[in-house]
Amino acid sequence: MKILISADMxxxxxxTWPGDVLPGTAQWERCRSLFTSDVNAAALGFFDGGADEVLINEAHWSMRNLLIERLDERVQLLTGRHKALSMVEGVQHGDVDGIAFVGxxxxxxxxxxLAHTYLxxxxxxxxxxxxxxxEGLLNAHVxxxxxxxxxxxxxxxxxCEDALGWAPQARMVAVKDHVSRYAAVCRTPARTASDIRAAAAEAAPLAVRYEPVTGEQFTVELxxxxxxxxxxxxxxxxxxRTGERRVAYTTGTMYEGIxxxxAITTIVSSAVEEQYG
Structure with missing residues (x-):
């Protein structure tokens, strides 16, 4: 059994706030350890549940955030940017049985x-x-x-509540409760590591490939x-263009859709001017 972990931060x-996740800041450096703890706990749980392989795909910002030296020696880490499927890179090779969306x-x-979609x-x-x-719904379709x-x-x-709509069979672990976009009631790392490991062990038997979903048409509006x-x-x-501030496109696969x-987010990022956006 091979598990892919898509790891966001x-x-x-x-x-709880931008400084925790922006590479190069003191808080980001501190929170890398917390992020690594969550991801490692998931990997350990999947091994507990019978997984033979766990591949972790870094999915946040520079995609160079996890502390590899603190990961279980059995995992492999896919780190760095410019990957064909970005956040779910690795799923396309036909050897992954289940995927976890961590963080x-x-x-x-x-x-x-910190709600957002890509940007x-x-x-x-x-x-x-x-x-x-x-990102969860988009990647679930991919x-x-x-x-x-x-x-x-x-x-x-x-x-976790949102995920019930696109992954109802998945095990869910809330590591914090939303208060505002930049505030939350947080569990301690010891508690969340235990919860994530237990949930991953329970989730491992759910990692069974099924017939690929094809023939759908997708319209994405931004x-x-x-x-x-x-x-x-x-x-x-x-x-x-579908409105003053809206665009849309239609595709026959979510591979092309994502x-x-x-491509849109890359171009839009380059069009943003400092202060005025």
């Missing part, structure tokens, strides 16, 4: 600690076939095309906080 234990968060425009700001909302979408179930989700309580960003996004082929999404 905003939903990690103790993380995840709610989407742009939603309630939740920390600029994007105010994302919809997939009309439903409000965060992995479904490879027949890989989402078996574990960790993050704040609202992330809303930005400034009009010029919508204009910038239309540089990507197939992306059309790659187009990444």
């Amino acid at each position: 905003e939903g990690a234990t103790g993380v 995840y968060h709610t989407g742009a425009g939603m309630e939740g600690v 920390a700001n600029s994007i105010t909302g994302v919809w997939l076939n009309g439903a409000r979408a965060g 992995v479904a095309e490879y027949g890989v179930p989402v078996v574990l989700v960790t993050g704040d309580d609202l992330t 809303e930005f906080d400034a009009e010029h960003l919508a204009g910038a996004a239309t540089v990507v082929p197939g992306v059309d 790659r187009t999404f990444k």
Whole structure:
């Protein structure tokens, strides 16, 4: 049994504000240890549950945040940027039986600690076939095309609640309770490590590949906080203006859907000016 862990940081234990997750800050350096603890606990739990392999894919910001020296010696770590499937890189090779979304968060425009979708700001909302979408929903549709179930989700309580809509069979662990976008009631690392490890062990038997989901059509709509960003996004082929601050595109696979999404966010990021956005 092989498990892929998609590891994001905003939903990690103790993380509540931008300084906790922005590479290079003192708080980020401190919170790397908390993030690593959550991810390692998930890996240990999957091994407890019978996994033979655990591959961890770094999915946050620079994708160079985890402390490899504090991970269990049995895991492998995929670290660094510029990967074909970004946050779920590794799922496409046909050898992954289940995936865990560790340290995840709610989407742009939603309630939740550090809620956003790919970009920390600029994007105010994302919809997939009309439903409000965060990274969890988008990535869940990507992995479904490879027949890989989402078996574990960790993050704040609202992330776990949101995940019931796109991974109802998964085990959920809330490491903190949302108070505001930048505040939460947090469990201690000892408590969350124990909870995550136990949940991962329970989730391991759920890691059974199924027939890949194909033949669907996906329409993704994005809303930005400034009009010029919508204009910038239309540089990507197939992306059309649907409103003053909105664009949309339609695709026959989420493989192409998530790659187009990444192209949009890359171009939009380059169009943001300091202070004015």
